[in-house]
Amino acid sequence: MSLSLPMAIINVGLALLLSPLLEGIMRKLRARIHSRIGPPVLQPYYDLLKLLGKEDLRAGDPWLILAPILALASTLTASLLIPLGGEAPLAGAGDLLVFLYFVGISAVAVIFMGMLSWSPYGFLGSSREMMIYLTVEPVLFVTLITAAVHARSLKLYDLVLWNHAMGPQISMLIAAIAYFLVLQAQLGRLPFDIAEAETEIMGGPSVEIGGPKLALFRWSVQAKLLVFTALFVEVFFPWPKTFQFIPDLGLTLGKVLLIVLVVAGIDAVNPRLRIDQALVFFFGVTMVSLAGLALALVGS
Amino acid sequence: MTVAELQAQLKERFGENLTRMEERAPGKLSLTVQPKVLRALAAYLFAETGCRYVVSAGLDRRESSRHFAVVHFFARDPDRIAIDVNVFLDDENPQLDSITPVVPAANWAEREFAELLGITPLGHPDPRKLVLADDWPPAMHPLRRDFPHDLRPEPAEGVAFQAKEPPPGATVVPIGPYFPVLKEPAYFRLFVEGEQVVGCDYRGFYVHRGIEKLGDSVLTYNQIPFLAERICGICGYVHSTCYCEATEEAAGIDVPPRARYIRTIMLELERIHSHLLWLGIAGHIIGFDTILMQAWRIREPVMWLCEQISGSRKNYGMNLVGGVRRDIPPELHAKIEEVLAKVEKEATAIVGVVAGDTPLVMRLKGVGPLSREDAIRLCVVGPTARGSGVDLDARRDHPCAAYGEVPPKVIVKEEGDALARTLVRLEELLESIALVRKALAHLPPGPLMATFEGEIIDGLEGTCFVEAPRGEDFHYVLTGKANRPLRWRVRAPSYPNLQAIPTMIQGQMVADVPIALGSIDPCFSCTERLETVDVRTGAVRVYGQEELLRMTREGRGCR
Numbered sequence: 001m002s003l004s005l006p007m008a009i010i011n012v013g014l015a016l017l018l019s020p021l022l023e024g025i026m027r028k029l030r031a032r033i034h035s036r037i038g039p040p041v042l043q044p045y046y047d048l049l050k051l052l053g054k055e056d057l058r059a060g061d062p063w064l065i066l067a068p069i070l071a072l073a074s075t076l077t078a079s080l081l082i083p084l085g086g087e088a089p090l091a092g093a094g095d096l097l098v099f100l101y102f103v104g105i106s107a108v109a110v111i112f113m114g115m116l117s118w119s120p121y122g123f124l125g126s127s128r129e130m131m132i133y134l135t136v137e138p139v140l141f142v143t144l145i146t147a148a149v150h151a152r153s154l155k156l157y158d159l160v161l162w163n164h165a166m167g168p169q170i171s172m173l174i175a176a177i178a179y180f181l182v183l184q185a186q187l188g189r190l191p192f193d194i195a196e197a198e199t200e201i202m203g204g205p206s207v208e209i210g211g212p213k214l215a216l217f218r219w220s221v222q223a224k225l226l227v228f229t230a231l232f233v234e235v236f237f238p239w240p241k242t243f244q245f246i247p248d249l250g251l252t253l254g255k256v257l258l259i260v261l262v263v264a265g266i267d268a269v270n271p272r273l274r275i276d277q278a279l280v281f282f283f284g285v286t287m288v289s290l291a292g293l294a295l296a297l298v299g300s
Numbered sequence: 301m302t303v304a305e306l307q308a309q310l311k312e313r314f315g316e317n318l319t320r321m322e323e324r325a326p327g328k329l330s331l332t333v334q335p336k337v338l339r340a341l342a343a344y345l346f347a348e349t350g351c352r353y354v355v356s357a358g359l360d361r362r363e364s365s366r367h368f369a370v371v372h373f374f375a376r377d378p379d380r381i382a383i384d385v386n387v388f389l390d391d392e393n394p395q396l397d398s399i400t401p402v403v404p405a406a407n408w409a410e411r412e413f414a415e416l417l418g419i420t421p422l423g424h425p426d427p428r429k430l431v432l433a434d435d436w437p438p439a440m441h442p443l444r445r446d447f448p449h450d451l452r453p454e455p456a457e458g459v460a461f462q463a464k465e466p467p468p469g470a471t472v473v474p475i476g477p478y479f480p481v482l483k484e485p486a487y488f489r490l491f492v493e494g495e496q497v498v499g500c501d502y503r504g505f506y507v508h509r510g511i512e513k514l515g516d517s518v519l520t521y522n523q524i525p526f527l528a529e530r531i532c533g534i535c536g537y538v539h540s541t542c543y544c545e546a547t548e549e550a551a552g553i554d555v556p557p558r559a560r561y562i563r564t565i566m567l568e569l570e571r572i573h574s575h576l577l578w579l580g581i582a583g584h585i586i587g588f589d590t591i592l593m594q595a596w597r598i599r600e601p602v603m604w605l606c607e608q609i610s611g612s613r614k615n616y617g618m619n620l621v622g623g624v625r626r627d628i629p630p631e632l633h634a635k636i637e638e639v640l641a642k643v644e645k646e647a648t649a650i651v652g653v654v655a656g657d658t659p660l661v662m663r664l665k666g667v668g669p670l671s672r673e674d675a676i677r678l679c680v681v682g683p684t685a686r687g688s689g690v691d692l693d694a695r696r697d698h699p700c701a702a703y704g705e706v707p708p709k710v711i712v713k714e715e716g717d718a719l720a721r722t723l724v725r726l727e728e729l730l731e732s733i734a735l736v737r738k739a740l741a742h743l744p745p746g747p748l749m750a751t752f753e754g755e756i757i758d759g760l761e762g763t764c765f766v767e768a769p770r771g772e773d774f775h776y777v778l779t780g781k782a783n784r785p786l787r788w789r790v791r792a793p794s795y796p797n798l799q800a801i802p803t804m805i806q807g808q809m810v811a812d813v814p815i816a817l818g819s820i821d822p823c824f825s826c827t828e829r830l831e832t833v834d835v836r837t838g839a840v841r842v843y844g845q846e847e848l849l850r851m852t853r854e855g856r857g858c859r
Contacts, residue, residue, distance in 0.1 A: 271587050
């Protein structure tokens with residue numbers, strides 16, 4: 001693996017500094033669907049600054065502080081593996097698997113956060129988070145492997161290049177649909193914000209964190225917004241490409257914005273499903289994604 | 301069954317032990333029985349004649365006749381009969397047989413008179429504290445006539461609610477005392493295995509305001525309507541109407557038709573905005589905030605309309621004993637029609653969305669199940685009962701105001717889940733719009749207030765049933781001296797409905813508990829009317845706005 005430092009700064013910088021804006025745009029759209037004016041689009045930045053400036057109160061286990069740090073750190077590391085407008089800053093053979101591991105670490109961080117909060121709501125949230133992770137992760141894995149089978153590589157940028165060169169494929173379309181169907185769950189949005197479920201379990205894993213810890217946790221959730229949507233548009237919708245960094249980055253971010261708006265729209269017009277209903281749904285999506293993989297294996 | 305037939309049956313069955321039986325108002329049968337047959341009589345009424353238990357009231361009548369009394373209220377809804385069962389008790393050591401073993405719905409009401417009046421129900425299955433603060437001295441009974449309304453007992457340390465132990469292997473998930481979906485404090489301890497609820501315990505009554513006590517020791521007949529309206533923040537007009545009609549029945553006052561129609565119109569406008577409010581909250585509970593925002597947007601013109609009619613969005617202050625204080629002038633009719641048309645159009649659209657939205661239906665269907673048998677056994681009321689197939693509506697069964705002339709269409713669904721309760725409310729919303737139109741079209745001319753000379757004499761009884769948005773509201777008034785009632789008993793619809801919650805959430809997922817709870821549209825402030833007590837210290841105190849603001853800024857709690 002090699003690390004390109006200027007590119008790394010761009011990727012992490014976008015994940016940290018652009019993602020609150022995406023969140024702000026989501027809030028604004030949600031408000032418009034509610035017939036509300038909504039907060040300024042910059043509100044998430046203000047929120048983060050305010051939370052970061054607050055006193056760090058202790059609750060639950062002393063090690064609880066590590067959970068949000070780990071969540072944000074693993075998400076930012078995962079962002080280094082995303083090809084944003086060109087080859088990813090931290091690229092190498094098998095970086096697809098490394099990406100999946102970092103996504104896993106961020107989920108584990110959230111699960112620990114709930115466990116370490118010593119609250120029944122935290123425990124319930126963690127057990128839900130675990131169930132969601134275990135059923136959603138296979139979909140992410142299978143859809144990326146579908147592309148990898150085609151590209152005969154486990155390097156994310158190779159998947160992008162292959163898909164760009166080959167044009168639309170049935171198996172890739174199926175994989176894209178499957179990826180999209182679990183995107184709301186990856187991002188913790190309705191109808192799958194089950195692990196947080198404010199009106200049921202008061203935020204679940206994040207019930208006992210506040211101030212700077214909450215800021216870091218929220219920031220990691222917002223950074224995921226960019227990471228997962230950017231990966232989605234790069235791997236599954238790489239067209240058109242100019243192979244020049246700036247225009248390609250602009251195209252990717254434009255597509256990301258579009259997907260974020262769709263995610264916000266779905267978020268606003270759905271109730272929260274129950275965990276058992278969600279698991280049945282994810283199981284169905286896993287089956288769909290496996291069908292895509294089977295097609296890829298026979299080469300279509 | 302007519303009143304005469306019921307009287308004959310009771311006479312035959314209980315003979316000498318029925319010491320008094322009279323029809324004190326049309327359809328209102330009042331009995332006095334010997335305490336020894338009370339349980340048998342309650343069992344007979346509840347199980348054999350199919351009467352519904354309404355509530356009980358304890359009375360302190362030591363001043364006039366040297367005894368305590370308890371009245372159990374029953375209703376036989378299809379025949380439009382209400383039955384009061386009086387028992388007179390010894391003034392030294394008042395006790396009587398508990399009827400909870402045969403009428404489970406009497407659980408809370410009996411605990412309430414045990415605490416507040418010191419009348420012991422013998423053989424009660426769960427004699428724990430219900431209403432008063434945990435540190436309230438056990439020998440003090442605040443609703444006794446000789447207990448001053450402003451007495452403050454000393455706070456005590458080291459007392460706590462005797463919570464039920466969870467079954468082995470279950471963990472406790474607390475919902476409350478403060479919780480995002482509970483707009484008021486209440487404490488449900490859920491016993492949970494994994495995600496499944498295997499039992500629960502309830503502690504409520506955290507915010508008592510001494511309303512009944514104020515009514516029968518401080519206020520006068522015509523001041524009480526304004527306090528009654530403040531029992532609830534949503535359906536206050538129901539309470540003031542219910543109190544006024546109970547008092548009017550006791551005193552024999554005939555309310556002019558125009559006033560009765562105006563009461564009906566206001567009651568239905570209240571139902572419209574209450575059901576829209578509920579729909580929004582239900583949406584919020586299951587995470588569908590778009591429903592919350594849109595339902596409340598649709599609701600807003602109704603609030604403005606109420607403000608135009610009465611001067612306030614809420615707490616209309618329109619009722620007095622004998623009539624109403626404000627007219628609905630002809631120039632407002634067009635405005636009302638306009639708002640109704642707008643609300644009807646938008647509500648119809650949102651009803652279509654709710655009924656046709658698959659994820660939404662998934663979250664409501666089969667949730668919080670309450671079978672017809674359980675609904676009858678637990679004597680639930682309103683949409684909670686009608687969603688379980690119990691055809692019950694106080695507007696039709698015990699008509700007050702002008703409901704005799706403009707009867708509603710009663711909407712009943714059989715499924716007994718949160719979806720059925722939702723659909724009942726949504727259809728009722730549209731029916732209420734039709735009712736307002738009908739009442740407005742037939743609004744008779746004439747005076748707004750009855751003429752009444754002299755004073756209301758003491759010792760008269762009146763009851764009234766009003767269908768609130770959440771179900772049947774019931775008030776009992778026993779007239780007293782000094783221009784105020786001797787006893788005023790309020791039973792809001794959430795009082796029986798909340799007691800059905802343990803049945804509804806048994807075996808459900810934790811995720812379904814908030815919406816199951818929400819589906820009865822609970823109103824804790826209605827249920828909790830009695831004492832102005834700080835639960836933690838037992839102290840009674842009133843805080844002004846400036847003081848509260850100062851305390852908030854200083855970051856300290858109430859002392």
